[in-house]
Amino acid sequence: MINAVAIVKDGANTIVIVPDIDTANALAKRHKQSFIIEIPADADFIADGRWAPYRPDFEHLQIDPSLKNYFWIKTVESVHAEILNERLAALSIYTDSLYQPSQAKYSEAERQSWITQEREAEAWLGDSSISTPVIDLYCNDDKTRFCQKVLDKARKHKSSLFIVAASQRVRGALESFSLDDLYHADIQLMLQGELNA
Numbered sequence: 001m002i003n004a005v006a007i008v009k010d011g012a013n014t015i016v017i018v019p020d021i022d023t024a025n026a027l028a029k030r031h032k033q034s035f036i037i038e039i040p041a042d043a044d045f046i047a048d049g050r051w052a053p054y055r056p057d058f059e060h061l062q063i064d065p066s067l068k069n070y071f072w073i074k075t076v077e078s079v080h081a082e083i084l085n086e087r088l089a090a091l092s093i094y095t096d097s098l099y100q101p102s103q104a105k106y107s108e109a110e111r112q113s114w115i116t117q118e119r120e121a122e123a124w125l126g127d128s129s130i131s132t133p134v135i136d137l138y139c140n141d142d143k144t145r146f147c148q149k150v151l152d153k154a155r156k157h158k159s160s161l162f163i164v165a166a167s168q169r170v171r172g173a174l175e176s177f178s179l180d181d182l183y184h185a186d187i188q189l190m191l192q193g194e195l196n197a
Contacts, residue, residue, distance in 0.1 A: 125151075
């Protein structure tokens with residue numbers, strides 16, 4: 001597809017072909033227009049019906065008889081929202097792939113209880129004379145081994161919470177990106193960068 005901007009001035013349409021989306025956006029804003037145009041490479045794209053599956057993506061189809069070409073018009077805002085939704089969906093899928101393996105088999109209540117148990121376990125491992133009322137409710141085994149399991153589970157839970165927090169930061173960044181930044185955003189790289197920061 002070729003990027004172009006439709007400039008409406010004194011009721012006349014002028015079509016300007018531009019090299020990239022940033023130039024299209026800048027030109028559209030300068031002329032107080034909020035749409036860019038994508039031009040199919042050939043009219044056969046229309047004639048043989050290949051465009052039909054894409055129809056819902058476009059606000060309307062306009063035919064300019066003087067230029068003998070077909071134009072799909074999308075607002076810059078709708079393109080931005082579309083790309084943002086794609087990136088957020090990809091972020092959600094990638095976040096779930098990192099989060100789910102370690103947490104899926106436990107209930108939320110159980111995961112939250114690990115934080116309370118963690119404090120008791122750390123204290124008890126440091127001084128076995130300390131009272132551990134919560135751990136004593138759950139421990140049917142060797143207390144040292146049970147405390148170690150609690151600490152391991154609590155660390156995994158905190159790691160998962162860290163993944164979710166990093167994902168939220170990436171989400172916030174994506175929502176503030178320009179259209180061109182969204183086009184080039186690498187979700188996995190961004191999330192890994194947040195996790196490694």
